[in-house]
Amino acid sequence: xxxxxxxxxxxxxxxxxxxxxxxxxxxxxxxYEIIVRKLFNAxxxxxxxxxxxxxxxxxxxxxAYTLSRNGHVRGDVLYRLxxxxxxxxxxxxxxxxxxxxxxxxxxxxxxxYAHQSWGFNMGTGEVSIQSPAGVPISQFKTLIPVAATLxxxxxxxxxxxxxxxxxxxxxxxxxxxVEELETMLLHEQQDTEGLSNEMQDVEExxxxxxxxxxxxxxxxxxxSDNGDDRxxxxxx
Amino acid sequence: MTDPQVAVLMLGMxxxxxxxxxxxxxxLMGMGVIFGMYAFYDPSYMTSxxxxxxxxxxxxxxTSKTFExxxxxxxxxxxxxxxxxxxxxxxxxxxRLFYSxxxxxxxxxxxxxxxALATCALFATATxxxxxxxxxMGLLAFPAMLKARYDTSxxxxxxxxxxxxxxxxxxxxxxxxxxxxxxxxxxxxxxxALFPGFLLAGLYMxxxxxxxxxxxxxxxxxxKEEIEDVSTGQILFLVVTSFVPLAxxxxxxxxxxxxxxxxxxxxxxxxxxxxxxxAVCYRALTWNRxxxxxxxxxxxxxxxCWMFVGSWLFSSVFSVLGGxxxxxxxxxxxxxSPIMFLIIAQIIIFLLGWPLEWSEIIIIFVPIFxxxxxxxxxxxxxxxxxxxxxLQTSFLTPPMAMAAYYLKGVAPPHVQLMEIFKGVMPxxxxxxxxxxxxxxxxxxxxxxxxxxYQRQGPGGPA
Numbered sequence: 001x002x003x004x005x006x007x008x009x010x011x012x013x014x015x016x017x018x019x020x021x022x023x024x025x026x027x028x029x030x031x032y033e034i035i036v037r038k039l040f041n042a043x044x045x046x047x048x049x050x051x052x053x054x055x056x057x058x059x060x061x062x063x064a065y066t067l068s069r070n071g072h073v074r075g076d077v078l079y080r081l082x083x084x085x086x087x088x089x090x091x092x093x094x095x096x097x098x099x100x101x102x103x104x105x106x107x108x109x110x111x112x113y114a115h116q117s118w119g120f121n122m123g124t125g126e127v128s129i130q131s132p133a134g135v136p137i138s139q140f141k142t143l144i145p146v147a148a149t150l151x152x153x154x155x156x157x158x159x160x161x162x163x164x165x166x167x168x169x170x171x172x173x174x175x176x177x178v179e180e181l182e183t184m185l186l187h188e189q190q191d192t193e194g195l196s197n198e199m200q201d202v203e204e205x206x207x208x209x210x211x212x213x214x215x216x217x218x219x220x221x222x223x224s225d226n227g228d229d230r231x232x233x234x235x236x
Numbered sequence: 237m238t239d240p241q242v243a244v245l246m247l248g249m250x251x252x253x254x255x256x257x258x259x260x261x262x263x264l265m266g267m268g269v270i271f272g273m274y275a276f277y278d279p280s281y282m283t284s285x286x287x288x289x290x291x292x293x294x295x296x297x298x299t300s301k302t303f304e305x306x307x308x309x310x311x312x313x314x315x316x317x318x319x320x321x322x323x324x325x326x327x328x329x330x331x332r333l334f335y336s337x338x339x340x341x342x343x344x345x346x347x348x349x350x351x352a353l354a355t356c357a358l359f360a361t362a363t364x365x366x367x368x369x370x371x372x373m374g375l376l377a378f379p380a381m382l383k384a385r386y387d388t389s390x391x392x393x394x395x396x397x398x399x400x401x402x403x404x405x406x407x408x409x410x411x412x413x414x415x416x417x418x419x420x421x422x423x424x425x426x427x428x429a430l431f432p433g434f435l436l437a438g439l440y441m442x443x444x445x446x447x448x449x450x451x452x453x454x455x456x457x458x459x460k461e462e463i464e465d466v467s468t469g470q471i472l473f474l475v476v477t478s479f480v481p482l483a484x485x486x487x488x489x490x491x492x493x494x495x496x497x498x499x500x501x502x503x504x505x506x507x508x509x510x511x512x513x514x515a516v517c518y519r520a521l522t523w524n525r526x527x528x529x530x531x532x533x534x535x536x537x538x539x540x541c542w543m544f545v546g547s548w549l550f551s552s553v554f555s556v557l558g559g560x561x562x563x564x565x566x567x568x569x570x571x572x573s574p575i576m577f578l579i580i581a582q583i584i585i586f587l588l589g590w591p592l593e594w595s596e597i598i599i600i601f602v603p604i605f606x607x608x609x610x611x612x613x614x615x616x617x618x619x620x621x622x623x624x625x626x627l628q629t630s631f632l633t634p635p636m637a638m639a640a641y642y643l644k645g646v647a648p649p650h651v652q653l654m655e656i657f658k659g660v661m662p663x664x665x666x667x668x669x670x671x672x673x674x675x676x677x678x679x680x681x682x683x684x685x686x687x688x689y690q691r692q693g694p695g696g697p698a
Contacts, residue, residue, distance in 0.1 A: 016538075017530075020530045020534035023316065023319045023537075026312075026505055028509070030316075030501065031506055034498055034505075051309075051501055051505070052307050055312040056305075056306035056307060059306075062537065066534075071536075072261055072539055073259070073261075073539055073595065074258065074260065075255060077255055077257075078256060087257070090256050090257070090258075094256065094258040097266070098262060099266055106265070106302070109295035141303070143306075144299070144303070178532060181325055181367070181371065182367030182371040183367075185375065185646055186371065186642070189645060189646050190645075
């Protein structure tokens with residue numbers, strides 16, 4: 001089961017990272033457009049399409065990769081106070097109640113939507129009406145069911161993670177990956193000092209405020225924070 | 237239960253579920269689909285909730301909302317600005333920047349605090365990544381200030397508050413997200429946020445210099461014999477090689493947008509290219525750093541944009557059920573004056589900033605306020621800039637004061653979290669002062685968009 005989990009993680013990381021490079025295509029494509037338009041007064045017909053198709057592909061296809069790195073933001077006010085077993089149980093239930101219905105709906109309607117789009121122009125596919133270059137757009141619409149299917153797979157992987165956690169009582173480690181600079185610097189600092197001083201102080205402070213007089217919950221908080229960074233990444 | 241009551245139930249359940257810590261975008265999407273099936277089910281002619289009629293309308297809603305996010309020409313700028321930010325963040329520029337400003341400002345009282353604040357503001361504006369600014373400055377400027385026997389709270393407050401300016405001063409990602417959520421022109425929002433951003437930065441600066449001048453114990457002057465002997469030419473060289481390139485990059489991006497030479501996403505891609513060139517010039521562009529920046533960009537973009545997919549589906553189902561109307565009728569029934577509405581709305585947003593971060597607040601909760609903003613004839617642009625000012629506090633107020641936690645994480649062990657909070661408080665007061673000033677003189681925000689773009693808004697709250 002663990003190897004199945006890891007292979008989904010690797011697949012989605014590969015897809016997400018491959019599509020990540022779209023940002024470089026966008027940067028150079030659109031910069032080129034500015035240069036030829038401003039300096040040579042010869043705008044391209046494709047730059048607008050490049051920018052939104054690359055943007056759409058980039059974020060849609062990286063949805064599953066982001067989930068596999070726990071990158072989708074959570075409101076963790078209560079969550080971070082619980083021991084990992086409770087976190088995993090609640091999360092597992094919510095995957096079945098909320099995640100799968102939403103994602104399965106997206107797969108089905110996305111498939112119909114893309115299917116319809118491919119049927120246009122006597123089966124050769126739909127062409128963007130806003131684009132001066134008349135770029136084909138069916139491939140772009142096909143990304144909806146594909147991205148949703150990848151998310152579905154990643155959802156299964158996350159459920160397996162929850163089950164493992166319920167069995168062992170701690171979150172399994174995620175694949176190593178590049179982290180936000182602040183996370184990296186914080187970890188470096190913690191490694192040199194041995195223990196997470198930050199979280200200790202938060203607890204001390206919360207105890208002083210009388211918020212956190214339950215000993216178990218403060219241990220759980222520390223445990224969850226050192227374990228897997230399930231706190232969710234902070235948006236900027 | 238009537239439909240609007242179901243809508244209120246939906247909102248209540250949503251708030252409950254995000255407290256449980258489930259990823260917010262999938263919460264929104266799942267609830268949108270489930271409640272959408274209920275909303276489109278009409279018992280008068282349908283036999284079950286799985287009737288093809290329900291499914292047809294729901295699938296139209298899901299695909300059109302998803303495709304709307306995928307082809308939005310406002311949101312296109314988000315990955316590009318993020319990419320620019322991550323590249324600049326990794327360009328080894330902070331140390332040089334701080335050192336040069338500190339030397340240039342050494343005659344001022346509290347010169348180190350002034351330099352830290354200016355570095356934070358400039359670097360945060362260029363990168364838009366608060367966590368990175370606060371941790372980097374916490375490792376660099378904070379120990380330097382403590383060594384110069386600055387007051388711990390004072391020094392901590394400067395770094396936390398300075399780092400947060402990055403989400404307010406344009407070109408900021410928060411304003412793009414607000415533009416996408418509200419439909420206000422991004423160009424006019426940037427124009428509107430320019431002076432309020434400078435106002436707040438100026439207030440911070442005045443506070444820092446003023447306190448250091450009144451109470452030199454907080455920020456002792458560097459003793460004469462320790463002042464390094466640096467000639468004016470050397471200072472000039474340092475400033476030209478660190479401060480100027482970054483400032484030029486920001487001004488070029490912002491100028492291109494404000495003067496209408498380029499659309500925001502075009503300016504953002506030029507900014508990203510500029511960031512790459514800058515990194516090459518500082519000999520900081522390695523294959524590894526480029527790869528890291530690209531991967532981080534894609535993860536953060538996916539996080540923000542999937543939240544939009546979920547949120548637009550959720551909010552259309554919410555309004556199909558009549559939730560919007562119910563909230564509007566309720567608020568109108570309270571007989572508030574526009575001023576009272578504005579104050580209450582800002583207090584609610586301030587309170588939401590305790591547990592939540594700005595992205596959730598703007599993408600999910602601000603759209604609930606917007607119809608009311610129009611009802612009270614408040615300019616959504618003016619409202620947006622008040623929100624942007626207000627959300628500065630969401631990083632500084634406990635229990636989720638991320639800026640304070642980041643600083644605590646990298647600070648020397650003897651620094652207490654309470655000391656950091658104590659130092660942040662005066663800056664919260666500055667935010668309040670800036671908001672009141674904005675409210676009394678709405679021209680600070682509205683003059684530039686009205687003059688340059690002939691904006692015909694409903695005007696300020698006058």
